Amino acid sequence: xxxATEEELIAYRDGExxxxxxxxxxxxxxxxxxxxxxxxxxxxxxxNALPVPETGEDYGEQVWRQIAPRLPEKKASWWEGLFLPRxxxxxxxxxxxxxxxxxxxxxxKSPVPGEGMADVYKVRERVLVVAVGEHxxxxxxxxxxxxxxxxxxxxxxxxxxxxxxxxxxxxEENRLYRQxxxxxxxxxxxxxxxxxxxxxxxxxxxxxxxxxxxxxxLQKRIESKxxxxxxRVVNQxxxxxxxxxxxxxxxxxxxxxxxxxx
Amino acid sequence: MREDIDTxxxxxxxxxxxxxxxxxxxxxxxxxxxERHSRSVFRMAYRMTGNSPDxxxxxxxxxxxxxxxxENFAGEANFGTWxxxxxxxxxxxxxxxxxxxxxxxxMPGNPGDDGLEVDPLSTAPDPAPSPERLAGxxxxxxxxxxxxxxxxxxxxxxxxxxxWEGCAIEEIATVLKSNSNATKNTVFRAVGxxxxxxxxxxxxxxxxxxxxxxx
Numbered sequence: 001x002x003x004a005t006e007e008e009l010i011a012y013r014d015g016e017x018x019x020x021x022x023x024x025x026x027x028x029x030x031x032x033x034x035x036x037x038x039x040x041x042x043x044x045x046x047x048n049a050l051p052v053p054e055t056g057e058d059y060g061e062q063v064w065r066q067i068a069p070r071l072p073e074k075k076a077s078w079w080e081g082l083f084l085p086r087x088x089x090x091x092x093x094x095x096x097x098x099x100x101x102x103x104x105x106x107x108x109k110s111p112v113p114g115e116g117m118a119d120v121y122k123v124r125e126r127v128l129v130v131a132v133g134e135h136x137x138x139x140x141x142x143x144x145x146x147x148x149x150x151x152x153x154x155x156x157x158x159x160x161x162x163x164x165x166x167x168x169x170x171x172e173e174n175r176l177y178r179q180x181x182x183x184x185x186x187x188x189x190x191x192x193x194x195x196x197x198x199x200x201x202x203x204x205x206x207x208x209x210x211x212x213x214x215x216x217x218l219q220k221r222i223e224s225k226x227x228x229x230x231x232r233v234v235n236q237x238x239x240x241x242x243x244x245x246x247x248x249x250x251x252x253x254x255x256x257x258x259x260x261x262x
Numbered sequence: 263m264r265e266d267i268d269t270x271x272x273x274x275x276x277x278x279x280x281x282x283x284x285x286x287x288x289x290x291x292x293x294x295x296x297e298r299h300s301r302s303v304f305r306m307a308y309r310m311t312g313n314s315p316d317x318x319x320x321x322x323x324x325x326x327x328x329x330x331x332x333e334n335f336a337g338e339a340n341f342g343t344w345x346x347x348x349x350x351x352x353x354x355x356x357x358x359x360x361x362x363x364x365x366x367x368x369m370p371g372n373p374g375d376d377g378l379e380v381d382p383l384s385t386a387p388d389p390a391p392s393p394e395r396l397a398g399x400x401x402x403x404x405x406x407x408x409x410x411x412x413x414x415x416x417x418x419x420x421x422x423x424x425x426w427e428g429c430a431i432e433e434i435a436t437v438l439k440s441n442s443n444a445t446k447n448t449v450f451r452a453v454g455x456x457x458x459x460x461x462x463x464x465x466x467x468x469x470x471x472x473x474x475x476x477x
Contacts, residue, residue, distance in 0.1 A: 006457075007450040014424070014449075043457055044425050050403055052308045059304065060297030067296065067322050071289060071329050168275070201290045204275075207297060 004033045006040075013040055057211055129242045132177050132189070136235040139170055139196055142203065143228045146219060151212040158215050160206055167203035174200060192234045199227045277341040285332060296325050299342050303349045309422045310353040312407060320356065324349035343433075350419060350437045357415035402460075409459035416440075417452035424449050 004012070004023055012023045027034050056062075142163060151158055178193035199222055206218055222228070275283075275294055283291035300321055307320035328335075328345045335344055410418060416438050423429040423437065435445040 006454055007447075010450050010453050011446070039457065040453065043453070043460060046402060046406060046460075047421070047425055047456070050309070050406055052305050053314055055301050055304050060300040063300040063321055063325065064293050064296045067325055067329075068289075068293070070326060071292065073287070073289065164275075201288075205290050205294050 009037050129238050133238045135173050140231050157209040167200045171200045192230050309426050320353045323352050354415050354419045409456050420448040421452040
């Protein structure tokens with residue numbers, strides 16, 4: 001066989017299958033071609049070793065900050081987002097709760113005529129108060145965990161996957177409660193839920209693993225919004241509303257009647 | 263099973279799920295994609311453009327274009343490969359534009375930006391330096407950079423995608439808007455030019471030793 005061409009040797013080095021056996025056999029017998037192949041290998045290895053400036057762990061964040069203001073809003077149909085796998089489950093759960101709030105009230109019979117509608121609203125509100133209270137409780141736990149977490153001495157990366165997943169689930173619930181609060185005209189609640197949603201999104205979209213510096217920056221972002229305090233205040237308010245709406249147990253009712261008589 | 267669809271690596275949202283959410287109007291989901299792929303796109307962009315400011319511009323433009331065209335993505339490849347291809351396309355357009363501009367400035371009688379005549383000798387690549395000057399990895403890296411700059415945009419794209427990033431010939435052909443055979447020839451031509459430019463290092467394994475990469 002005559003000498004292999006440069007093209008054939010480059011293709012051979014790249015793993016080209018056509019004519020491979022013939023070239024391999026020739027290379028065993030021809031020191032000149034073997035030397036040529038070695039030179040090609042050396043050149044490409046040297047090419048691979050050319051340095052590229054280190055961009056730093058937070059390069060992705062920097063790029064995001066640069067481009068985010070230039071991204072136009074994508075307007076999706078309201079139903080489009082609901083058919084994402086995780087959302088379907090959360091949407092079903094929360095919708096069931098909201099529907100329950102209506103239907104429990106509708107089928108319950110009022111002992112006093114004319115009080116039917118008032119009871120419907122009371123029951124509906126109570127179901128919602130309990131559900132939103134639980135949602136806020138879970139959000140509060142995540143915020144507390146993040147606020148109190150500290151990296152171990154010498155720890156280079158902190159795993160965020162568990163907290164991310166929980167925050168992701170809460171984002172979906174939060175969105176539906178916020179929309180309900182907004183429809184019901186509960187502006188204060190809707191505003192707090194909106195702020196909470198932004199923080200939960202920030203957590204859900206943080207990298208899978210973060211450096212202690214990135215984690216500290218996330219903690220600061222959460223702290224600066226004072227969201228933990230706001231969630232606590234709203235949750236406390238809900239608990240009081242729930243307590244105020246709870247009917248008294250029978251023995252307490254009797255005691256109250258006795259006191260009234262007296 | 264839901265986790266398999268929605269998440270990867272024990273919790274991080276998958277690229278496919280992030281694309282779906284972005285399309286559903288959740289702009290923050292796009293952030294996940296930007297943060298995940300920026301560094302690898304930068305590495306490729308730097309190798310193609312040869313400098314950080316241009317590489318950074320390629321990265322930003324690639325993610326902006328990918329966002330605008332996200333509806334067309336349709337999951338035919340993974341998002342990383344797709345944005346990578348957009349970046350390569352933009353980088354090659356940019357290199358071609360810069361080359362045209364350079365040629366225009368170098369045309370006889372065409373003044374440069376500073377209003378002075380461009381001396382063709384001042385822009386020609388350095389003659390082959392002596393082996394002593396090239397001894398050492400820093401010199402080799404500098405010489406390699408110079409050699410890469412003598413390649414045409416298509417040759418540079420081909421060699422970067424093929425030998426740095428390990429892309430398939432068909433993928434490179436898509437970016438170059440060419441066919442597989444022509445793309446292979448572009449790769450051969452590029453490697454041949456680099457070999458010629460780096461002849462002083464052509465001794466057995468010398469280039470690799472100088473760069474500390476010999477196995």
